[in-house]
Amino acid sequence: MDFPFIKEAVSQLFGKSSCAMYPAVPSEAAEGYRGRIVYHPERCIACGMCERVCSGNAITRSVEHLEDGQDKITLTFNLGSCTFCASCADFCAKQAIEFTRDYHMIATSEEDLLVRGSFIKAAPKKKAPGPAKQADCQAQSGAGVKPRDDGKPVSDPSRCVYCTICARKCPVQALTVDRAAKTWMLDEEKCIACGTCAQACPKNCIIL
């Protein structure tokens, strides 16, 4: 008689078990695994891009107005609603959302699965009183910025958060946005008036 697998069977009988022995032997997730979210509020600029791209509606943003004119912005990530697709981290202009390799997400209540972070957004610096105040009011209503005749974009500085998304979306690199210096510049020769920047702007502050 022929036993084709006898050698294999005997070697498996005395070999090491193929079982992962998990609770006794701790196991680490593979590199690039998308587990628990860590949010870095100090890097966040509250542009709202993560909230827009989230397919599971797992991200909520709440704004609390403080007495001194500053805003306390809180972002809540509900891991119980997350698909761990990492779209929010990919779209984040400031790398404020990080996916770690921690997969131990066991909860007995809904509160255990919430990741929260908040930061205080400083109020815009007030200019000298008098005529400047009037200009401020105008800018807030958007009346201070007029659309151009040639269809090229104009940014409303009162609403712009300088998140640089428009500059990165621009197909001809006509926009230069500097977050530190708070400047928004348009290269009129390069601009093709396609409107991509206005569509991409999370604050709807680009006027065509």
Added chain:
Amino acid sequence: MFKRLIEESTEKSPWLFHINAGSCNGCDIELVSILTPRYDAERLGFKLAGSPRHADIVVVTGPVTKQSLPRVLRTIAQVPEPRCIVTMGSCPQSGNVFRGSYSIAGPLSKYVPVDVDVAGCAPKPEAIIDGLALAAKMLREKRGQKK
């Protein structure tokens, strides 16, 4: 004496019953993977039961569709007390990407008290083993209260 022996044995080996409430099959595959030789939850006493009447732990996957809701509730009602309900993946907890759909009746916690949530989409097999171990611990506590 017999009763005590049975109680002690069931404590060490909670049986699972798996309900698919409209799941995409990702979590179901992961649940099967913990029972296969690679992760082998049977060495920890977990065994997949064929009938809800034999089960101690109910594992629900999927966002609880309107079609599946009466069946899910009827099946859970057949599981004898004390029982532990474990939701697996994001779907039964919140609806996940299906939230707001006309055919979704979830989340499951609206209808039955959920004991353990295992988050992930789909959760890693190690996380499921952790969740089931927690469920087994809660089951033991529930039995202790009943005595």
